[in-house]
Amino acid sequence: MWFHISVEGRRDVAYHTDGNLLSPSFRDRIKYMGGHKRCSLQITNVKLSDAGMYHFRFETDNQGRWTSPDAITLSVTELQVHVHPQRIGNMFSAGETVFLSCVARGCAAPGRNFALYRNGINLGQSNKLSAIYNFDSQHAGTYTCRPIPPQNVQSPGLTLALGYAPRYTTIQMTPREAVGEGDSVTLTCSSDGAPPAESFTWFKEGESGSVPDSFQPELRLWSLDYRDHGEYFCVARNPLGTDRSRPLLLNVTYSPKNTRILISPKGDIKEGFAVNLTCSSNANPPVQKYAWYKVNGGQPWTKGTSQNLTFASVRSHHAGQYYCTAWNVFGMGTSPTISLIVLYAPQNTSVLARPSTVIEAGSSLTLTCISQANPAVENYTWHRINAADAWETRSGRSYTIAEVSPGASGQYYCEARNRIGAHSSPVLTVKVRGRLKVIALASAVGVSIGLIFLTVVVMISKNMHRVDTENLGEEKQCSPVVDLPVDDSQFSGSTSEMFYLKSTKMSDILEEPEEIYESSHPSIVPLKEAAQSAEEQGKLNYITSGEGHKHTSRWRQEAQRWS
Secondary structure, three states, X not given: OEEEEEOOOOEEEEEOOOHHHOOHHHOOOEEXXXXXXXXXXXXXXXXXXXXXXXEEEEEOOOOOEXXXXXXEEEOXXXXXXXXXXXXXXXXXXXXXXXXXXXXXXXXXXXXXXXXXXXXXXXXXXXXXXXXXOOOOHHHOEEEXXXXXXXXXXXXXXXXXXXXXXXXXXXXXXXXOOOEEOOOOEEEEEEEEEEOOOOEEEEXXXXXXXXXXXXXXXXXXXXXXXXXXXXXXXXXXXXXXXXXXXXXXXXXXXEEEEEEEXXXXXXXXXXXXXXXXXXXXXXXXXXXXXXXXXXXXXXXXXXXXXXXXXXXXXXXXXXXEEEEEEEXXXXXXXXXXXXXXXXXXXEEEEEEEEXXXXXXXXXXXXXXXXXXEEEXXXXXXXXXXXXXXXXXXXXXXXXXXXXXXXXXXXXXXXXEEEOOOOEEEOOOEEEEEEOOHHHXXXXXXXXXXXXXXXXXXXXXXXHHHHHHHHHHHHHHHHHOXXXXXXOOOHHHHHHHHOEEEOOOOOHHHOOOOOOOOOOOOOXXXXXXXXXXXXXXXXXXXXXXXXXXXXXXXXXXXXHHHHHO
16 A cells, blocks of 8 residues: 655555545546556646655555555646636637736746747747737637646646627516516526626616616516516626616506695795696506595596696685596596695684674673684784774774773774785674663653642642532522632643643653763653643643642642632
8 A cells, every 4th residue: 555645744545455445635546556576656647735755555464564664755846827817717808918827836846947838839938927918819729838848747728718798688578468567577688798697687777776686687576566667677797797788668557656746836825826736646558537626525626637726816715625536547546635725814804792782881892803814813903983083993803891881882893914914894883772761761650650640639629629619609609708819820820831741652762872871861842832621631641840830839729728
């Protein structure tokens, strides 16, 4: 047997009669050349790792063992052709610059000269780098190195080839017909290159970065979504370069998606200005029909294919929530609801009086200003037009008078204002009713009772006067006559100062005007003088003036004297 001790000190079995005991590094490269007296060993395809010391040893059947004390040292010089830059397959594109050199390693390497050969043709001594500029097909071939002076030794051959970057890169789609949402499709990238393309990358137009997990010639897209619609391209790559395919449109059909409303102009929209609402939707094929709705508005505002809803002069009643729908042959898409906000000055301003516009004196009165505005009313101003046509102003949405006096009667209105403008309410008339009506009624009732009483007294007195006269006549017949002078003028005054008082109803007492106060009383209007019979007098209610009372008293005194 032969065993080998490497430069690193590792021990390997180079040869053994039992082939199973050979080290793998020597297998198929060792041939035993000896006999009974010779122990020669042949090593083919020598490697740099074969360098080291070799020992011979034999063993007998009787357990005899002997190892040669002397070792044979093998020195190996490794000769190779090196190329720069390195390429897979040693393929270079036309026009490249390539560097070649002969490299020897081992004990015989120092100081040796080498020659470079291409396809067996000597290219000259090559102790340093040999450059090939503008590499083309004539530079392709197998290169070797040989030592100088020539020996029966040469390096393994290194073959250089003319290659090219990928070209004619194309994409094919399977199936080729149109696909819809939920379908699957396969895209295949093919290219011509030397060496062949070793990697592929897939991209989608309009997106940054490559398609995830797409570094194979085939791109499988399962259960297509509307987002998969678009143009795809692939990039093929080999050591000599890259090539990009033309884009292929993956036409995925789908119903309208991402339907939304765009408002122009943006920002605050004032009443009277133009505003445009656009229904935007992503669909394939494109949207064929639009419809507009206003929340709580019932039927669509617009039917047909109009994509825009335009208000040439927007008004406050146009404000509200809108949404649109878009249709194509595959279905419908509905937008979210958006709010159209219109800014406008106060309008429909009015005044609300509580409890009423006609109120009793001493009560509480609250006037409230009501107005519609956007933005909301920022301040309110109250105005009053009094009897002197003067103006009074107050602020606040409500104007309260805790105790109303007759002087509070008048005309009121309010003005509402925001940053867009102002608006005034119509004038509201407030009437204050004092206690004068009650006082007048009580006075009338009292006067009526007094008059009735006086009438009864006068009638009784007259009746008594007749009785007394008759008695006097009888006495005149039976007794001496006594002449008593009677002054008729005493009665003329009471008769001439009689007044008629019409029976009074509650409705006949007028409400006092604003300038009448509680100390005022209704006037008593005298009627025409007339002598009334006793029956007519009994049918009438009447009052007399103070002078009449005096005459009545005198009449009573004379009557008492005669009685």
